[in-house]
Structure formats: structure tokens, C-alpha cells
Amino acid sequence: MAEQAFQVDLRGVVDLLSRHLYASPRVYLRELLQNAVDAITARGEGGGRVEIETTGGTLRVHDDGIGLTADEVHTLLATIGRSSKRDELGFARHDFLGQFGIGLLSAFLVADEIEVVTRSAKGGPGDGHGAVRWTGLSGGSYRVEPAERDEPGTTVTLRARPGAAELLSPAVVADLARTYGSLLPVDLTVDGVPVTGGGPPWQVAHPDPASRRRALERYCEDLYGFTPFDVVDLDVPEAGLTGVAFVLPQPVSPAARAAHRVYLKRMLLAESVEGLLPEWAFFARCVVDAGELRPTASREALYEDELLDSARQGLGDVLRQWLVRLSETDPGRLRAFLRLHQLGVKAMALHDDEMLRIVDRWLEYETSAGPMTLHEFRRRHPDGRFTPSVDEFRRLSAVAGAQGVGLVNGGYVHDTEIIERLPALDPDIRLARLDAAQLTTTFGVLDPAAELRLRPFLAAAQRAVERLGCEVVVREFDPASLPALYLTSRDAQFRDELARAREEADELWADVLGAVNATTGVDRPQLVLNHRNPLARRVTSLGDDGPVSGGETTPHAPRDDLIELAVQALYGQALLLGHHPLRPADTAVLNRSFIGLLEWAVHSPEAPHEHG
Numbered sequence: 359m360a361e362q363a364f365q366v367d368l369r370g371v372v373d374l375l376s377r378h379l380y381a382s383p384r385v386y387l388r389e390l391l392q393n394a395v396d397a398i399t400a401r402g403e404g405g406g407r408v409e410i411e412t413t414g415g416t417l418r419v420h421d422d423g424i425g426l427t428a429d430e431v432h433t434l435l436a437t438i439g440r441s442s443k444r445d446e447l448g449f450a451r452h453d454f455l456g457q458f459g460i461g462l463l464s465a466f467l468v469a470d471e472i473e474v475v476t477r478s479a480k481g482g483p484g485d486g487h488g489a490v491r492w493t494g495l496s497g498g499s500y501r502v503e504p505a506e507r508d509e510p511g512t513t514v515t516l517r518a519r520p521g522a523a524e525l526l527s528p529a530v531v532a533d534l535a536r537t538y539g540s541l542l543p544v545d546l547t548v549d550g551v552p553v554t555g556g557g558p559p560w561q562v563a564h565p566d567p568a569s570r571r572r573a574l575e576r577y578c579e580d581l582y583g584f585t586p587f588d589v590v591d592l593d594v595p596e597a598g599l600t601g602v603a604f605v606l607p608q609p610v611s612p613a614a615r616a617a618h619r620v621y622l623k624r625m626l627l628a629e630s631v632e633g634l635l636p637e638w639a640f641f642a643r644c645v646v647d648a649g650e651l652r653p654t655a656s657r658e659a660l661y662e663d664e665l666l667d668s669a670r671q672g673l674g675d676v677l678r679q680w681l682v683r684l685s686e687t688d689p690g691r692l693r694a695f696l697r698l699h700q701l702g703v704k705a706m707a708l709h710d711d712e713m714l715r716i717v718d719r720w721l722e723y724e725t726s727a728g729p730m731t732l733h734e735f736r737r738r739h740p741d742g743r744f745t746p747s748v749d750e751f752r753r754l755s756a757v758a759g760a761q762g763v764g765l766v767n768g769g770y771v772h773d774t775e776i777i778e779r780l781p782a783l784d785p786d787i788r789l790a791r792l793d794a795a796q797l798t799t800t801f802g803v804l805d806p807a808a809e810l811r812l813r814p815f816l817a818a819a820q821r822a823v824e825r826l827g828c829e830v831v832v833r834e835f836d837p838a839s840l841p842a843l844y845l846t847s848r849d850a851q852f853r854d855e856l857a858r859a860r861e862e863a864d865e866l867w868a869d870v871l872g873a874v875n876a877t878t879g880v881d882r883p884q885l886v887l888n889h890r891n892p893l894a895r896r897v898t899s900l901g902d903d904g905p906v907s908g909g910e911t912t913p914h915a916p917r918d919d920l921i922e923l924a925v926q927a928l929y930g931q932a933l934l935l936g937h938h939p940l941r942p943a944d945t946a947v948l949n950r951s952f953i954g955l956l957e958w959a960v961h962s963p964e965a966p967h968e969h970g
């Protein structure tokens with residue numbers, strides 16, 4: 359049986375191109391430009407001119423490139439999928455933009471007829487290699503005939519098909535030519551107006567670095583609408599890549615995929631290409647021109663290959679070095695950068711020692727002794743610890759602080775991994791996870807006589823915080839330096855201990871304590887006053903019958919007022935120490951108790967205190 363060749367339905371192919379491959383018919387101009395530039399490259403004489411003319415609904419693209427012989431016209435233009443830009447093995451030749459042999463068909467997205475008049479630079483006149491006219495019809499046929507043309511080069515002519523006039527109009531063509539072609543290394547004009555100029559803005563010469571910087575900032579403003587925090591020059595020779603990265607002046611979500619403007623051999627590939635930078639570098643927007651990277655067939659994204667991968671790593675290196683240099687030359691700006699983009703930097707620090715060092719030296723962490731860098735924290739607290747969760751930090755920092763154990767909050771994104779990776783910088787660095795047992799705060803019940811004596815105080819104290827929805831208990835616990843602890847239902851460990859203490863007490867002193875426990879709500883937060891703390895103990899003794907201070911006997915009511923002030927002050931302080939959120943009612947109580955206590959403190963002994 360004789361083998362037969364596939365038939366190609368051209369309408370089907372054009373439909374495929376327009377609906378599925380290319381995002382928009384606007385790409386037709388890019389494909390024409392690309393062919394013209396490739397033809398100029400193939401001629402190899404440097405320079406080159408491409409003139410685009412738009413008159414009366416007709417588009418003409420002239421180039422002074424290599425042109426085509428009549429034979430080439432038959433094999434190259436008339437065969438879908440055939441390209442002169444691949445080598446014998448079918449690989450794309452790297453000096454050309456095209457490679458697939460389908461680009462010219464995109465002209466059928468806007469025209470029913472493509473006319474190519476061309477003369478090859480390979481032969482002189484009269485040697486049988488004269489100019490030819492090739493006319494391709496969207497229905498799938500073409501014709502070739504001799505034509506008039508003296509100079510080598512090619513002119514492609516399109517007449518707008520109904521509905522596509524807009525795409526071939528002077529304004530749209532000029533816009534498309536500028537968008538795709540403004541950086542091309544040829545002389546490109548549209549209706550006589552130059553489109554190409556000085557080439558890539560990052561390669562334009564300036565009198566001094568400051569004016570170059572201002573020019574690039576303006577470029578960024580025009581392109582992206584923001585003034586960059588910094589401008590970083592990009593250079594990755596193995597990908598033939600140069601460009602600039604603009605550091606965003608605002609924090610961005612690391613989840614938002616950063617998109618970059620990518621040129622390939624000075625032709626715009628796309629305005630928002632993803633995946634050019636490593637994921638951690640979400641704080642930068644780039645404009646790059648790459649000679650060696652490859653496009654996908656639609657030419658709207660980069661082809662994911664090893665080269666792209668190594669280019670990505672190369673770009674990551676450049677940004678990393680920029681940060682290291684900033685830390686050495688301008689720490690103030692580095693801090694400002696970290697405030698904006700710390701999530702990205704932390705993510706980098708997970709894999710990169712240089713970044714880890716920057717985080718260690720420059721990023722402030724929440725610690726039991728206030729905000730400071732990990733480096734500073736280790737200096738001040740050689741035996742300090744970290745908690746792997748924010749909750750644990752909140753719950754324990756006051757207790758830990760009271761026992762002289764410094765704590766770092768390692769509960770935010772990446773922090774625990776970062777802290778555990780610190781020995782990579784220096785094996786002597788030890789900042790260990792807090793062992794909860796180390797801080798065991800054991801709650802002891804008071805002896806029955808003391809409990810009994812406290813009942814009037816507890817009743818008054820409970821009234822003082824009733825409105826705030828909390829329950830007052832008195833226990834003995836370490837550290838004695840801590841007058842009060844505020845425990846929410848989340849503080850399971852402490853609550854359990856407290857419950858156990860209560861149960862033991864119930865067994866022994868059920869009758870005595872029955873009344874106290876009756877008021878115990880199961881899930882209410884507790885204000886635990888520490889009977890081992892001298893101040894808290896004096897406060898609890900305000901409920902005793904007897905002198906309040908200085909041998910003066912004051913009537914009952916003012917003493918209840920003082921209990922209220924003192925308990926509310928302890929309540930407020932316990933909230934603050936535990937980093938609990940303050941509700942408006944808490945702030946009000948904190949204020950009132952502070953002012954009230956101040957009044958008690960400064961009232962003169964002669965003038966009896968007036969209160970309420």
C-alpha cells in the first residue's frame with residue numbers, strides 16, 4: 359500500500375491558532391516583526407530597517423533582510439510547520455526569534471490574503487533569482503509569480519478582513535509596534551515615526567549614577583505605577599540575560615505570584631511572565647531581556663527547562679547579594695526593607711546562610727524583654743529559650759520573665775525553623791526550645807485558717823472583677839516575684855494544675871472551701887493572686903479586720919474601695935504581662951485603678967481620704 363501524506367485543513371489550523379494558541383489576534387504584528395528581524399539577522403550585515411506602513415486599511419511591513427529565493431518561497435512559505443530557523447536536527451537556532459514555522463499563519467487572524475514580495479540577497483539580478491510574489495489565501499491555496507523588486511528584502515502586505523480593520527488601523531499598529539518592538543536592535547518606523555530608540559533603558563548611558571537611577575525610577579513609574587524602594591541591576595550571563603529588578607515599596611502577599619516583563623532577544627515576550635524569579639523573591643518586579651531563554655509556542659510564557667531554572671537561581675543570587683551589600687553599607691535601609699518584606703527574607707533564610715545571618719542581626723523578634731534581634735537576645739540571655747507557638751509565648755513569657763528565663767516568640771511563620779537553623783552560622787549558638795517542665799509553676803492551696811480569713815477579701819475582690827467576667831482565686835505559687843497571673847481557658851496546663859490543687863483541697867477541706875468553690879465558673883478566666891508574693895499578700899490582708907495602713911482605722915466602705923482598686927490594678931497588670939488583648943472595659947478599669955491608687959498614694963494623712 360502506498361503511503362500517503364497528511365492533509366492539513368488550513369481553516370482548522372488558523373482556528374487553532376486564534377482560539378487556542380495565541381491569547382489575542384494582536385500577536386499578528388509581533389509575528390511579522392519577528393520574521394523581519396530574523397531576516398535581517400540572517401543577512402548578517404548588522405543594522406537593518408523595518409518600515410511599517412498603514413494606508414487605507416492595508417498594512418505593509420518592509421524589511422531589508424535576507425529575502426527568499428523562488429525555491430525557498432515554495433518550501434518555506436507554503437509548508438506549514440517548516441522553518442528556516444532550525445538546524446539539521448530540528449533544534450531552534452539560537453540567533454533567531456522564530457522556530458516553529460507557523461508564525462506567518464497568524465496573519466490570517468486579521469486578513470484573508472497574505473502577499474509576500476521578496477528578493478533573496480543570495481543571488482544577483484539576472485541569475486535566475488529574481489523577485490517573486492507569493493500570495494497565500496486563508497482557504498488553503500497559494501500562487502507564486504515573478505515580481506518587481508530591485509533591493510534584497512521582503513514586503514508583507516495584509517488587507518484587513520471584515521471586522522479586523524481596527525487591528526490594522528494606524529493607531530493600533532503604532533501601539534502594537536511600540537509594545538512589542540521598542541527595544542529591537544533595528545530601525546523600526548511606523549508611518550515614518552521611529553519606534554525604536556536607545557534600546558533597553560538599563561543599558562542607556564547616563565552622565566552619573568544618580569541620573570541613571572532617576573531615569574530607571576521614572577521607567578518603573580511609567581511601567582508599573584510605583585516608585586521603587588530600590589533598583590537592582592540584573593545580569594545572568596549564562597542565560598544571556600540583563601535587566602533591572604524594582605523592589606516594591608509596599609508589602610505584598612507572598613502568595614500573589616509576581617509577574618515580570620520579559621523580552622527575548624529584545625522582542626517583548628509578554629508583560630506578565632510568572633516564574634522568572636525564585637518564589638521567595640516576591641518583593642521584586644523585573645524587566646529583563648534574555649538572549650538564551652526559550653519561549654513556549656504561543657510565545658507568551660517562558661519554556662520551563664534547565665536553562666530557565668539556572669537563570670532563576672542566578673537572578674536569586676543577584677537579589678541575595680544586593681541584600682547582603684545593603685546590610686554592609688546601609689543598615690537603616692536594610693531595616694526599612696525588612697519591615698516591608700520580612701516574610702520573603704525569612705523564607706530565604708531557611709535555605710541560605712547569608713540571609714540567615716541578616717535575619718539574626720537585623721530582624722526584631724518579640725521577646726520577654728521586649729523587641730530585639732536574636733543576636734542581641736542571645737547576648738543578653740545566654741540561657742534563653744524560644745517557644746514554638748505564639749500562644750505558648752503569651753502564656754509563659756511573664757512566668758519565664760519572673761524566673762529570669764528569657765523567652766523568644768518563635769511562633770510566627772518560619773521562626774522556629776530559623777531559630778533551629780542558627781547553629782549553621784556558628785555551632786556554638788544554642789537557643790533551645792523551652793521545656794515546659796523547666797517553668798513548672800505549681801499552685802498550692804492555702805492552709806484552711808488562711809482560706810477562712812480570706813473569705814471577706816475574696817468576696818470584695820470578686821465584686822471588683824465580676825463585671826469583667828473573671829474569677830478571683832488565691833493560691834501559692836512560684837515565682838514569688840509574680841503577684842498575679844491571668845489564666846484563660848486556653849492555658850490548659852495551668853488550669854489543670856489549679857483544678858488538681860482545688861480537688862486536693864476539696865478532699866481535705868470540703869466543708870471549709872465549699873462556699874469558695876460554689877462561685878467557681880468552669881470556663882471563666884481566672885485571676886490567680888499569688889499568696890507567696892509579699893505585695894499580693896498585703897492586698898489580700900486588706901480584707902482582715904484591722905488597720906489598713908499606718909495604724910489608722912478606716913471605716914469599712916473605703917477599705918472595700920481599696921480592695922477594688924488593688925484587685926483591678928493586679929488584674930490589669932496580669933493582662934499586660936500575659937500579652938492578653940485588652941478590651942475597652944479592661945482599659946477603662948486599668949486607667950481607673952491606676953488613677954485611684956495614685957490618689958491613695960498621694961493623699962495627705964491630715965486630710966481624710968475622700969473616695970467614691
Ligand SMILES: Nc1ncnc2c1ncn2[C@@H]1O[C@H](COP(=O)(O)OP(=O)(O)OP(=O)(O)O)[C@@H](O)[C@H]1O
Nearest residue numbers: 393394397434441442456457458459460461462512
Ligand atoms: N520577512 C521575511 N523575510 C525572509 N524570510 C521570511 C520572512 N517571513 C517569513 N520568512 C520565511 O518563512 C518561514 C516561515 O515563517 P513563519 O513565521 O511561519 O515561521 P518561523 O518564523 O520560522 O517560526 P515561528 O512559527 O516560530 O515564527 C521562516 O522560517 C522564514 O524562512
